[in-house]
Amino acid sequence: MNFKDYIREVPDFPSKGIVFKDITPLLEDPAAFREAGMALLAFTEGLAINKVVGIESRGFFFAPLLAEHLQAGFIPARKPGKLPRRTSSMEYELEYGTDSLEIHAESISPGDRVLIHDDVLATGGTARAMCDLVESLGGEVVQVNFLIELGFLKGREKLEGFALRSLITY
Amino acid sequence: MNFKDYIREVPDFPSKGIVFKDITPLLEDPAAFREAGMALLAFTEGLAINKVVGIESRGFFFAPLLAEHLQAGFIPARKPGKLPRRTSSMEYELEYGTDSLEIHAESISPGDRVLIHDDVLATGGTARAMCDLVESLGGEVVQVNFLIELGFLKGREKLEGFALRSLITY
Numbered sequence: 001m002n003f004k005d006y007i008r009e010v011p012d013f014p015s016k017g018i019v020f021k022d023i024t025p026l027l028e029d030p031a032a033f034r035e036a037g038m039a040l041l042a043f044t045e046g047l048a049i050n051k052v053v054g055i056e057s058r059g060f061f062f063a064p065l066l067a068e069h070l071q072a073g074f075i076p077a078r079k080p081g082k083l084p085r086r087t088s089s090m091e092y093e094l095e096y097g098t099d100s101l102e103i104h105a106e107s108i109s110p111g112d113r114v115l116i117h118d119d120v121l122a123t124g125g126t127a128r129a130m131c132d133l134v135e136s137l138g139g140e141v142v143q144v145n146f147l148i149e150l151g152f153l154k155g156r157e158k159l160e161g162f163a164l165r166s167l168i169t170y
Numbered sequence: 171m172n173f174k175d176y177i178r179e180v181p182d183f184p185s186k187g188i189v190f191k192d193i194t195p196l197l198e199d200p201a202a203f204r205e206a207g208m209a210l211l212a213f214t215e216g217l218a219i220n221k222v223v224g225i226e227s228r229g230f231f232f233a234p235l236l237a238e239h240l241q242a243g244f245i246p247a248r249k250p251g252k253l254p255r256r257t258s259s260m261e262y263e264l265e266y267g268t269d270s271l272e273i274h275a276e277s278i279s280p281g282d283r284v285l286i287h288d289d290v291l292a293t294g295g296t297a298r299a300m301c302d303l304v305e306s307l308g309g310e311v312v313q314v315n316f317l318i319e320l321g322f323l324k325g326r327e328k329l330e331g332f333a334l335r336s337l338i339t340y
Contacts (some may be wrong), residue, residue, distance in 0.1 A: 060234075064231050
């Protein structure tokens, strides 16, 4: 299956000059959705993952599914203010300013073998912040995987030292 | 399994007087997460669902998983401005003001048999808007299901005429 057949490129979204990769056609096609999920799952074989972190919001499309198949716990990494209990957070840089992601502090324990998943690897700032956050809580990031990698943005460099897999590369 | 053992009640979140139902302990426990997913799936038996709509963001924790098991397409219903192509949207009332949800207009076709899923049924405004949106595009809402129903908020009344199932009721 050529997964790119199910990704629609939308020019000038969300702003001029950006070609947005719209993954909704892939999500809407049962066979493509399932096969993409199984391919992401295959990346994790033998890694003995016990926690899967999905990054809000589009990371939630596949991360819970990966967690279920791995019989791992699912941990949503959320924008500030969404999680009700004591959180740990990590800032990352945007083109202008900064943003941050949070998880409940008690969600990761020393010894946890953690998969981090997001839909798109762009500049890598978000994923790197998440890796640092998991490690700061004592977890081991055994893989970071993505549905799509935008190779030309060199996000891979920001994740040096982490095992990185992506299903579709542009 | 008593699913309520995996829901933590957090008083005064997000604002004073509200007791927030925190589902993250359930998500983080592999057995509870899987069993909750399978119980939601069991609600849909025999309904010949071909599209599953999940409502941003917490509806995304289970909706893709349900779609995968049902071999149905997954359609994310998102806050305004997140979807890149032509959308259909429906407003709903909040305590103060209104908000709206969007799906790509071409995601639902006449004849589609649609499951709508969200994590919590509160006042029912969001879910009802989603039902109306799906029907306005010619889809049939064959079930609306929820992980949690806050019975005391009477959201069920706003969904009269739709088949409604919820896993955990308060």
